[in-house]
Amino acid sequence: MDNLIIPTEFSKESLQTVDMAIHMANVMGADITMVYVQKKRENAHPTKMDEELEYARKRFDEIVEEYKGKMNKPDGLKYAIKKGVVYQEVNKVAWDLENPIILTPTHGASGFDPLFLGDNAYKIVSYATGPVITIRHGEIHPNIKTIVMPMDKSRETVEKIPATIAFAKKFNAKVHIVSISSHHLSEIKDKMNTLTEKVMKQFTDEGIEYECEFLIGNNLANMTIDYAKEVDADIICIMSEQKKSESDILGVYAHYIMKNSPIPVLVVPSDKK
Template sequence: MKKILVPTDFSEQATIALRAATNIARKSGAEIILLHIIDLPQETMDMIKPGYDLPEIMFFKEHAEAKLTQTSLSEELNGLNVSQILKLGRTFNEVTDVAKANNIDLIVMGSHGASGFKELFIGSNTEKVIRTSEIPVLAIKGTETEVSFNKVVFANDFTEETAEGFQKIIDFLKVNGAQPHFLMVNTPNNFKPTHIAEQLAHDFLKQYNLDDYEFSIYNDLDIEKGILNFAERVDADLIAMGTHGRKGFARLLNGSISEDLMNHSPRSIITFKL
């Protein structure tokens, strides 16, 4: 992992997300790129012409630049390689565009913000960032000042179409010294007998040379409830999941299920494109 993008609105929740990114950067040696977006209405964006800046926008830009510099010089970032980017535009589009342009390996966001920027983290914009990003997205939930990921629940269906994204999750877990707890959720519409589910998971996991992990099968009415209830049972620090297409477990992020999981989970969530 070489580059971590941290969108910030300078709120308390964004500060907690930055602290999580800082922990990961110290373990991996990654650079942190701070991103602030002045989220302007489309009609205002249409008024901006090359070489001409509206006085009001210049005021917000100068204020944001000062805040970004102050944040990048904070004591907890000492010893890390930190850079900053300021953008004008529509929030979720700018996050994914900046991530692609800068070869970002991980996007770390707070789950709630302040002012207009909060819309990045809740409702449809969160889903848009996750669904359009080819890059892993870590959404930090809660208000704990110390963010750690010792116990990670990774729900999967253990099919070959998830193999590429699965390796990304394994790499993330190793960097953070996390204990993986792999989960298969059995639902009435997609039920597997225990012996078949266990064999499927065993055959899938053995190709990754994992030294220490746990595996569980959990029965529930749907995938979302199964993940939330199981994560509560084992007191997980983080929920990991894959996103891709409309088959198998990837259905999780289609329709209202993904939005419900992001909004209902009290735990941080990391998503990987499969």
């Protein structure tokens, strides 16, 4: 977790993300890179394109001047201006940096492109090979003290554990291990209880405070969000539910939580991507 990347189009939501990123960067000792992507447009007038780039450079310089004093690392706040497809260019920036985490609002608007964020936020997650934190309507939680980690019966569910452990240790946070299921079958309960016991041992060995809960219901995503709100969670850690055969489309559970959770969501990509 050495580098935080923030896609921005200078909306209020994306600038609020900078505040959360600065707090995280100061705790983790990380650098921050803000990214603006100029989309390719057919028949666009060269002057208009140049004006857009100049505006982006000017805004970035203003933001760096305003926020750099809040950074523990004097030169830790940087920016990059790219041209191309938003979600691809943002991820390319991440790939060139060591141990990156992308922080992206799920909504935003600017004078140049009202859809810069929104759909692009979900595509950024789908395309990412590392963790992504999504933030809805600027709902930032700078002090990460409570983490909700839902666990299901899938084999991939354990892949979020290392990221959860890393965050919990960095921020000295408590983790709520939440087993979720839509079935009352004793066989499934036994399987999930066995998994939970293994996770509890991992957390105990790592010195992480935790609490366990088992939830059963028809809407797993809503159950997760409701529980996170109930315990006043600062972040929810989930899997992206992506596989190569799924053409980089987010799973229903992940997409619903990213779209509807008022709490930031840490999305961990599956190793099967």
